[in-house]
Amino acid sequence: MRKNFYFRSFLIAAVIILLSSFYYLPYYVSKPGMAKELEPIIKVEDGFEEKGSFMLTTVRMGRANIYAFVMAKLSKYQELYTVEEIRGENETDEEYNVRQLHLMSSSKLAAIETAYKKAGIPLKYHYNGVYVLNIMEDMPAEGKLRAGDRIFKVDGKEFQSSEEFIGTVSAKQEGEEITLTYERQNQTKETNLTLKTLQETGKPGVGITLVDDKEVEVDPAVNIDSEEIGGPSAGFMFSLEIYNQLIKEDLTRGYRIAGTGTINAEGTVGRIGGIEQKIVAADKADAEIFFAPNENGAEDSNYIDAVATAKDINTDMKIVPINTFDDAVEFLRKLD
Template sequence: MRSRFSLRPFIIITVILIAAMFYSLPYYVSKPGMAKELEPIINVENGQDESGSFMLTTVRMGQANIYSYLAAKLSKYQEIYPIDMIRDKKETDEEYNARQLHMMEGSKENAIETAFHKARLPVHYRYKGVYILEVVPGMPAEGKLKTGDKIFKVDGQIFDSAEKFTDYVRKKHVGDSISLTYSRDGKTRQVKMALKKFKDDPSKVGVGIGLVDDKDIITNPHVKINTDEIGGPSAGLMFSLEIYNQLTKEDLTKGYQIAGTGTISPDGIVVPIGGIEQKIIAADKAGAEIFFAPNEKGAADSNYRAAVKTAKDIGTKMKIVPVDTFDQAVRYLSKLRQKT
C-alpha cells in the first residue's frame, strides 16, 4: 500500500512535465537553422558548373512551450517574439505556414527576374489568378475567406493579377458589395461582401485581404527551384546569385563557400530580414567563408552591423560583406581571386 502511494507524486509530476511539452505559450522562439547549398536545389537548363557554392541560410521558428521558452531565455542566440509579431492572433499555424510558402514563391520569381535581367535574357509570365496571402482582422473577409484561397472572379469578371483586382476595388465606395468566386480544397465557392474602410488608412476601402499573384514564370533556359517546405522570402538574394552564376560562363564562386541572406526585389534591391544573428551562426557551422548581409544604406541598426557583431562574438573567420543591391554582390564576387 505504501509503495502505491509513494508512486503517486512521481506519476503526477511526470504527467505535469509531459503536459508542459504540449502547452503552447503566446510566443514564438527562433534559433539558428541551417545553411544549405543551392546548386542541388536550383537547376538552370544547361547551366554552368561552379567550383564553390552559394548557400541559403535559415532560422528555426516555432511556437514556444515552457521548455523552449526557458531555453531561449538562457541562450544568447535564440530570440523570443510575442505571437502577434509573427502572425495575426486569429491566424492559424496552417494559414501562417501557407503565407510563408507563398512568400517563398514570390522570392523565387523575383530572383529569377533579377538574374535574367542581369544576364540580359527575357522573362515572361502566365497569370492564373490571385491567392489570398492574409486576412485583415475586423474586416468583412474575416471568417469568410482564408489564407490560400484562390480568387479567379470578381463580380463575374476574371482578374488575373492582384494589381488589376486592386484597381477594380479602388474605384468602389464604402457599402458597395462585391461578389468573389474562389477555390478552396479543389471546390469552387462564392461569397458576397460589402466594402469597408481600413482602420489604419480610412482613405482606402476593401474587404481586408492581402493578395499575391498566382502565375507561372516562363524563361529560356528553364529554371527549376525545389525548396520543399522552406518558407519565407529571405533567400531571394542567394537564389538570384545561384541562378545568375549558372546562366553565365564566369564562375562567381571562385571556389569559395558563400552564404548570405536578404529578400530581393524584381529590380535587384536587397531588403533586410529577421534572424540575421542566427543565420550567421548557421553559416559559420556550415563552413561558409563569405556572408552577404543587407546593408540598409549604412543604417546604424542594419542587418550588416548586427551580423558583424555576431561574427565577432563567435570568433568566426567568415568575411561579412554589406550589400544594398544584387549588382553590388556580383561586383564583389567578380573581383575575388580564384581560390587555389
C-alpha cells in the first residue's frame, strides 16, 4: 500500500514538473554562457596566425518556465528580467529578433571599420537603403510595414542612407501621401502612407525606427561567421581578432584573452549586459585576461562589476578596464 502511495506521488510530481516546463512566465532568465575562440569564426584572407586566442563571452538567455524561474531564484549567477526589460515597449517577438540580428550586423561592421582603420587599410562603402527595426503604434506604417523590411525608394526615387530617408520624408507636410518601395522576403512591394507628425521630433514621418543597410568592401577580405550569436556585445572582441590577423605582430602573446563590449566606428568600447555571467563563463574556459568596458571610470561600470565577480568566484583571471580599442592594443603590446 505504501509503495503504491509513493509511486503515485512520484508520478504526480513528474507530471507537474513536465507540465511546468511548457508553461512560460512573463520573465526571461539569463545565465553564464560560454567563452568561444574567435579564430575559427573570423577569417581574414591570408591573415596571420596567433599563438594564443581571443575569445568572445556569451550569456544564455531564454523565456523562463516555472522550473527555470525557481532555479534562477536559487542561483547566484542567474538573473531574471521581465519581458518589458528585454523587449522594447510594444515590441513584438519578431521585432525583437530582427533588432538583435541588426545589432549584430552593425557591430560586425563597426569591428571591421575599427580594425582596418587601425591597420591603415582603406574601406569602401555601399548603401542599399534602410531596414525597419520597429513600428510605432497608431502611426501610418502600422499594419503596412514589418520589422525586417528593406526600404530603398521614396516616391520612386532611390536613396541610400537613413539620414537621406529622414531628410526626404521630414521635408514634406503632414497629410501628404508618399509611396515607399521595399523588399520583404526577396519580393519587391509598394505601399502608400499618409504622413503624420511625430511627437518626438515634431516633423512628419511614417512611424518607424530604422538602421542603415550598409556594406563595407575591404582588401584583404574578411568573413565573420556569427550565425549563432546575437546582439552587439561581441563587437569589441571581433575588432581585436580582425586586427590581429591583419598585422604580423601577434597581440595575444600566447595568452587566452576573453572580453566583451560594444564597439563603434570610432573604436569606443561600450557597456553591455550580463557582465557577471560572462566573467563566470570566461573563468570556466581558463581565460587568463578579461577586457571589461570601463565607461570612463563610471562608479557603476561593467569593469567595477567584473572585478567584484572575479573576487567572489576567486579567479586568477586579470580584469582589465577598457575605454577604447586603442587601450586594449596598448595593454597587449606591453605583455611579456
